[in-house]
Amino acid sequence: MKKWIFIVFCFILGFIIHIFYIGYTNELLFNKFIKNSNPDYTITDIYFKKGFLTSKGSFTLNHSHTQLSTKINLKFNNYFFLNKIIKGNFTNPFDFLDEVLKNNKLGTFTLKLHDNNSKIFLNIKDINLSNEGGDTIINGGYIEALMNKNLEIKNIKIHFDMINFSQFYTKFVLQNLNYEQFFNNPVQFYELNLFSNSQQEINFNYLML
Template identity: 45%
Template structure:
């Protein structure tokens, strides 16, 4: 009989040991996050209370970029392996103008669950629906999921927004089913998520509209690759469907395409440019684009564009070839207002081809099919 009494005692001891072990693991998770030094933010006012079944932590994250961004984080750790969540908590709202629209002035709730060889950190943001005399904003069902390793370094991130709408005076933007995914080649500290890292990202959305410009659907798969320590290369591949561009002020009608396929490389992006998305650095170092293929489809006709372009504050250069399976004037009726587009294309078998070259430092700057281009005023 006494032997049987030992069993619950052993089980109780194992449970207590497991509680203390999980408490140690949870404290280590917090330390890995807090001790991650980052030039963009700092963690202050850390208060950690270690308990038996639960531990609590409160701290503040402040930016170092003079954005006056500050949010308070409340976390409750479950020191029990069998709990549904490793940790759960909330973020306070850092934007004072949203306080009256958010419940308890909270921006988001989050949960941390255990996954194979790591964790899943998921944020669920409060819906935003505000309106004033200048415009309105709607953000519905927004969530972020980050898959990490045991050291809380991100391996994969996913952002979802069911519906977004922003309007300011005469400008309007709306979008549905926005999804963004990024798989990192190497684990990334959480504080470095906004900086470009090697990996593959996917971006897609539906029913996008900006004023009178519309896209029914969009998908892009982008590969980020570093060339040495100071140069970044991004390879964009994807497609868009049912595109409408508002060109009434230029061509007296909209410009529509049934589908667009693209394969474009943005090369030689310098470290100063991508680290802080410095526009001045982009202009100084230059923007280099290689158009592997840009295919436009309209009324079962195809227009192919390929070539390269370099844009900088000192010199702009481009070498582009445009080819069409149909006479350009039959595809783009607006060309008649400018004397027709056929005159700029050369027929080669079943294709209509235009070779365009531009160099801002040359005279003439623009050539079409090796001939100087006569200026057309589209204003």
């Protein structure tokens, strides 16, 4: 009987130690999210609360030139039984989209850890905006990026099922857009741009101008 009690005690103790360790590593991961050396961006309203099974964090990302900002909310699982370590969402920075986006959320994302790499999958909400000037339709958008353990991006893929802009006498339609960028050297999260030293691939099924 005492042997079983000891085994159960060791199991519970090991589980608790495991939870606290993962919670600690998640806090370190959150600190990597808010690390920024790009003067074009500022990070404000930083919040992190470490819990037992889950931890929560958030921050606001501001772009100095466009005056746009988005709030990023994150939920961390403090155990490895789930593959999706981090779930989150980000708010809409564009005022003209407020009427078509539910709860002011522009998208959601999940982040998974794979050995020394991590993969983030970002899903962009569908947009169907109509007004007197025309229509704006954006469907099936997502961004997928492979990062190293420091959250530096190694490659990124962007996909849209449909992009349709119709304004007065102009029309732009693009279907099944795929864009991939492979960086020669990993780039920091907030240093991402199309002109980095990299290889790029782009293809689509249909284009109308």
